[in-house]
Amino acid sequence: MAELQLKSHRFRAEREADWRRLERLLDRAEKSGVRRLQPAELLEIPVLYRQALSSLSVARAISLDQGLVDYLEALSSRAYFFVYGARTSAWTRIAGFFRHDWPEAVRGLWRETVVAAAITALAAVVAFGLVVRDPDWFYSFVPQALAAGREPHATTEFLRGTLQSGKDHKDGLEVLATFLFTHNSQIALYAFAFGFAFCVLTAVLLVANGGTLGAFLALFAQHGLAAPAVGWLMIHGVTELFAVTLAGAAGLSIGWAVAFPGARTRMDAVMHVGRRGALVMAGVVVMLFFAALLEGFARQLIQADWARYAIAAATAVVWGAYFYLPRGRRRAR
Known part of the structure; x- marks a missing residue:
């Protein structure tokens, strides 16, 4: 010793x-x-x-x-x-995320994105048709607290007024934007997290989200307000619905890996798609923040239907080009 x-x-x-x-x-x-x-x-x-x-x-x-x-x-x-x-510096890593990592992760989920979008769209169409045929179906898709008076028995003037809300009440929009960001982020996170249940709960959440959208549009369409309602929804809805769809796609990819891991072990398969899903979800939070700003500020302050449609179209083009347009090869690190 x-x-x-x-x-x-x-x-x-x-x-x-x-x-x-x-x-x-x-x-x-x-x-x-x-x-x-x-x-x-x-x-x-x-x-x-x-x-x-x-x-x-x-x-x-x-x-x-x-x-x-x-x-x-x-x-x-x-x-x-x-x-x-x-x-690398923090700014370099952030730039790399927005320039390469996030778009590549989204493109890697294009199949799941198509499926998630199809589920949402189908649910919206079914809900629209049911509410048009029988307005009582509206309450099956939209909770009364969320409806906030926009219900089948509401008058046309009241519904038209809700589309112009915020024009004379600009105070408190910051609080509204914060609330909307928090609420939408929860929906997206649930859509991602529920993927572990073999895709079932994620699909249910997408159906519920699409059903709410279809029921609202049917309500306004029955009062001759379909065009203003679409502009009112899509000024922020393009970004918001796309973000929720991407979150659902990430959740579906995890659920598929759990159900069908292939040659990998189930844990390895989940970890493989989970890394990509985490990148997508980090970007989804950014999209939802932007959507909350549009919903809390732009939708309330911009009243012209043509301007709302223009902003909705611009956001659709920007997101589509950002994620899916071909770009130069990434340089090796």
Whole structure:
């Protein structure tokens, strides 16, 4: 035991100065940035890193005390990430997300996106037809709290007035936008999270969302207000519905991986699609924030139907071009 302690002491005494030097350089680089290091110091770090690895190998081979081995392992790990790790700024990573990562993830889910959009559209058409034939069906698709007086027994003038709400009441729009962002984000997150239940709950949520849309449109159409109602909904609805559809697509991809993992294990399959789904959902939150601004501000302040349609068309073109237009190949990192 005494001999082992003596070996450890001599080993540390001969090499500790280099370890401490490497530790100080890493501390400075992590706290102040790589640019604060001198060129000679940058060249010194790889040399010290290799020496630390050699010391770690010897320490393990001759069974030195565990505390020294743990210290060298931690130091070598820090140096490894400095020498070999990709060092990019936060702004570079954010730019890479919006330029490549998010659009590529969305394009990778194009099949699921088509399915999610089809489910939503079919539910909207069915709900529209049922409410037109029998207005009592309206309450099967729209909760009374959400209807806020926009119900089959409402007058045409009242319904027309709801399409112009906000023109003379601009105060509190910030609160409305915040509420809408929170509410829509919850729907999108549920659509994604429910995918684990073999796609069933995600599909149900998409059906409910489409049914609500169809029922509202049927209500206004019966009062001759279909065109203004579509403009009122689509000024923000293009972005919002697309975001919820993408969230549903991400959820469907997870549910499909759970049900049919293929050659992978079920856990590996879920992890594979989950990474892509996480990228999509990060972007969906951005889309819903933008939709909340349109719904909380633009829809309330812009009253002309043509302007609402123009904004809806512009957002559709922008999102479609952003996600699906061909772009240059991504440069290797």
